[in-house]
Amino acid sequence: MHSAQPRNGGDLVVESLTSLGATTVFGLPGQHALGTFDALRRSALEYVGLRVENNAGFAADAFARVTGSVAPLLVSTGPGALMTLAALQESAAASAPVLGISSQVPAAGLGGGRKGYLHELVDQQASFRDVVKSVHTVRSASQIPSAIAQAWQAALEAPCGPVWVEIPQDVLLAETSVPPVRSLGAQPEVPAPRPELVDEAVRLLDAAERPVVLAGGGVVRAQAQTELLELARKLDAPVATTFGGKGGFPWEHPLSLQSWLEDRHTTDLLEQADVLLVVGSGLGELSSNYHTFAPRGRVIQVEADLGKLESNHPALGVHADARLALGALAAGVAPGRERQGAQRAAALLARVRERIEGQDLATEQEVLASVRRALPDDAASFWDMTILAYWAWSAFDPREGGMHSAQGAGGLGYAFPAALGAAAADRSAPVLAVSGDGGAMYSIAELATARQYDLPVTWLIVDDGGYGILREYMTDVFGTATATELARPDFPALAESFGVPAVRTSPEELAADLAAALAAPGPSVVVLPALLRMFAPTHLGGPDA
Structure with missing residues (x-):
């Protein structure tokens, strides 16, 4: 007769998340965090592992946006934790309730910076304090459930946003006598008008x-x-x-x-x-x-x-x-x-309409209209910082599916990993991601994630040979552009090397090719070689004045 496997701090983490209502977690393992990741296999939580921590943060951000619930993000110490900061900045700007849980060096090394542990930082908390709503450091197993519940509630209270919990490696690994977590709750206060x-x-x-x-x-x-x-x-x-x-x-x-x-x-x-x-x-x-x-x-x-x-x-x-x-x-x-x-x-x-029609932008309007025709009304879309997204902010009808973008903090690389997070929340409907070729290179590794989990995400990559919006800004202000032109791969061939079907399209064929990709099961890539232009703005200041 085999005795039950001893429980440790990692089990308390996953039990706490489950008790609070989590169903899916995102992340990437690391040496100090292995106690948490080993506990995942003993839980009912679905794990979606991405290839870069920042992309895992974007996936959690999108999951939180489309579900309205807290999205747990599990990463390791030092480099793994720090790689999430750009994604957490977007979650803070967009009020997305992401709960980041990282490991830490063993408790004896906290705050010292002199023990010489792998991944050690003098003050890991300091890197997060200006980005997230609150940071919670756990020093013993008995603190784990309450710390996670406090962070969960903080993530949901107005203004919603990301929070951070860090737990030392030895606390995650040590056997614990704390009973299994069954009754955690977190009820955020909803402010009513006076x-x-x-x-x-x-x-x-x-x-x-x-x-x-x-x-x-x-x-x-x-x-x-x-x-x-x-x-x-x-x-x-x-x-x-x-x-x-x-x-x-x-x-x-x-x-x-x-x-x-x-x-x-x-x-x-x-x-x-x-x-x-x-x-x-x-x-x-x-x-x-x-x-x-x-x-x-x-x-x-x-x-x-x-x-x-x-x-x-x-x-x-x-x-x-x-x-x-x-x-x-x-x-x-x-x-x-x-x-x-x-x-x-x-x-x-x-x-x-009269102003836009006077600017010779028929191709740009038709490309955006083609995306709208191809996308089912109830399908969500996620947009990177690219010229077509700038058009979409002003001119795209999101319908029931909703439109999400990185315009809160404005970082590159959001669209594809975010779309993967949304697809993990609901695999019954296709999800669209839209990137430029520059932003796409931030997320290429996640083609492996899309294939591994068979997520129904279609990735539209508008290939204009560089950072198109920056090219326009620099040309308008300085007369020429610098550092905006990019070598890039054969995107369809690269996608197919990951086992993801891909097609190269044209503005005339975009609606049909995109609709077919969205209707097919699993992930897909559609590449549109096109040099799109922005409409001329009519504000008095700002970067594109």
């Missing part, structure tokens, strides 16, 4: 002649689309969405201003509102047309992140969850007043 602030906001909105709504990512994260639509209808107010808020309001609705935030016509309309309701946005650089936006009327700002209230513009600040606040406002405003919302929205979009 009644007096709701009353004042209702008074301002009811009195408004030209109300406008700007919906940010907080609307999407709070799943407040129904409440926003009801409020817009009652106010007869046009609604614009930020790039992070795409999907917060129906794209083709008569009141929709869509997302043309880098267009001065949109900026003017927002400025001319006598009452502008900003929901779930801090009015940062991109959402304010590179800080050229200067409101002339009253601003009401609803924001779950207390630090963003009035951080860029004076406003009636309402610290609240977007769904709760919009529901209260919709219940309070008087319905039925005609404010010509649909007419104002249609006039704005006509001016935008």
Whole structure:
């Protein structure tokens, strides 16, 4: 008769995650973290292992975005941990609840930096404090469940975002007498709007002649689309969405201003509102047309992140969850007043179309339209920092599937590993990733991940021979571009060497080739050789002025 295998600190980690509701974890093993990874095989957690820690972070980020739940990210000490920082910066900017759990050197070496352990840092925590919401260091096995529960709750509390837990190697490996974890809970507080602030906001909105709504990512994260639509209808107010808020309001609705935030016509309309309701946005650089936006009327700002209230513009600040606040406002405003919302929205979009049509950009518009035709309405898409994504921020209808990009922090290499994370959350629908050839090189190794786990991700690589958007910026500012031209592989041949089917397409064949790839099971690659151009912006400042 065999006795039960002794449990250790690694078992407490996976038991804690399971008790809190985790189903899938992402990561990459390392010497100090082997106790955690060995415990995974004794758990019901699904593990998705990527080839680079930063890509594992992007995958966790996307899993958190599409599920609304915490995504665990397991890595090792020192280099493994540090490789996640760019991904964690994106999660922080996009309010994605990622729970990073790394190993540490043995407890005797914590804070010393003189023991000479492999991967040792003098202060590993210091590398993360400016990126994540909180850092939790465990020094004994009995601390593991509570530390992970505290971090889990912190990741979900407004503002959502990444957190970090580090556990010494010897604590992960040592046998423990702590009973199996069964009853952990973490209930984040959801901020409700104060009644007096709701009353004042209702008074301002009811009195408004030209109300406008700007919906940010907080609307999407709070799943407040129904409440926003009801409020817009009652106010007869046009609604614009930020790039992070795409999907917060129906794209083709008569009141929709869509997302043309880098267009001065949109900026003017927002400025001319006598009452502008900003929901779930801090009015940062991109959402304010590179800080050229200067409101002339009253601003009401609803924001779950207390630090963003009035951080860029004076406003009636309402610290609240977007769904709760919009529901209260919709219940309070008087319905039925005609404010010509649909007419104002249609006039704005006509001016935008006229400006774009005067710039000889038919190929770019057709390529984006081809992507939209090929992508099923309920399929999610993930976009890297590439010219086609810059178009998509303004001009792409995400429909039910949602559009996600790295525009929070703006790092390269996001799209493909993020799409893998989303596919791991739901393998029943295809997922699209869009990269340029420069950004694609950050993620090539993850073709092996896609094949190993047979994830239904189609990767569209727009090959323009370099860092296309940087080429445009430098040419516009300096007259010539430097360090933007790249040697690159034969992408279809490279993909096929990983066992991933691939096709080279053209703008004319893109819709058909992309639709076929998305309809096929498992991963695929579509390569589009094309030199796309950006539309000319109409803001007064910023990098592409």
